[in-house]
Amino acid sequence: MKFFIDTANLDQIKEAQDLGVLDGVTTNPSLMAKEGITGAENILKHYVAICDAVEGDVSAEVIAVDFEGMVKEGEQLAALHPQIVVKIPMVKDGIKALKYFSDRKIKTNCTLIFSAGQALLAAKAGATYVSPFIGRLDDVSTDGIFLINEIREIYDNYAFETEILAASVRHTMHIINCAKIGADVMTGPLKAITGLLNHPLTDNGLKKFLDDYKKGN
Numbered sequence: 001m002k003f004f005i006d007t008a009n010l011d012q013i014k015e016a017q018d019l020g021v022l023d024g025v026t027t028n029p030s031l032m033a034k035e036g037i038t039g040a041e042n043i044l045k046h047y048v049a050i051c052d053a054v055e056g057d058v059s060a061e062v063i064a065v066d067f068e069g070m071v072k073e074g075e076q077l078a079a080l081h082p083q084i085v086v087k088i089p090m091v092k093d094g095i096k097a098l099k100y101f102s103d104r105k106i107k108t109n110c111t112l113i114f115s116a117g118q119a120l121l122a123a124k125a126g127a128t129y130v131s132p133f134i135g136r137l138d139d140v141s142t143d144g145i146f147l148i149n150e151i152r153e154i155y156d157n158y159a160f161e162t163e164i165l166a167a168s169v170r171h172t173m174h175i176i177n178c179a180k181i182g183a184d185v186m187t188g189p190l191k192a193i194t195g196l197l198n199h200p201l202t203d204n205g206l207k208k209f210l211d212d213y214k215k216g217n
Contacts, residue, residue: 006026113133
């Protein structure tokens with residue numbers, strides 16, 4: 001499973017990169033605004049800074065929701081850096097844009113996936129990644145992990161190359177459950193990734209080893 005971090009915060013991105021397990025980054029206009037990054041020019045520059053900080057794919061989202069607008073913005077984003085993946089919303093014109101970019105060997109990430117049918121359409125259109133938002137499904141009493149399982153089964157049935165990128169990951173068990181059922185990628189906050197380090201028995205065991213060492217010296 002690939003680990004992506006979902007943020008626009010360069011310090012958090014670098015911390016995850018230094019940990020040695022980071023495979024890429026996803027971000028969006030909301031995360032940019034959270035870091036105080038506004039204005040088209042500043043956002044584009046920040047995407048490049050993110051690419052320079054990591055090794056791997058960096059999803060950069062279009063703002064347009066019409067085909068022509070998505071193509072124009074997507075080509076501009078793709079030209080920024082070889083690591084850029086153009087993030088396209090799951091709308092009718094988005095499917096057309098996915099096919100357009102796929103035909104031109106430009107990587108894409110179809111975002112805001114909430115059903116297996118949407119994921120099937122995105123794969124048919126040649127999306128590099130699909131992003132089912134499991135946390136948001138959980139928020140409305142729907143099983144986000146079950147959706148990942150459905151998409152995995154469909155993609156395996158027909159050997160689709162589109163990768164399942166589990167998005168809106170909130171905590172460590174989201175990561176574990178996605179890994180168990182075969183999600184290709186997960187993207188979430190730094191705390192969810194570093195949370196995998198934690199176990200009280202590890203802490204207690206280490207403390208015991210260190211205490212015993214001190215007694216003998």
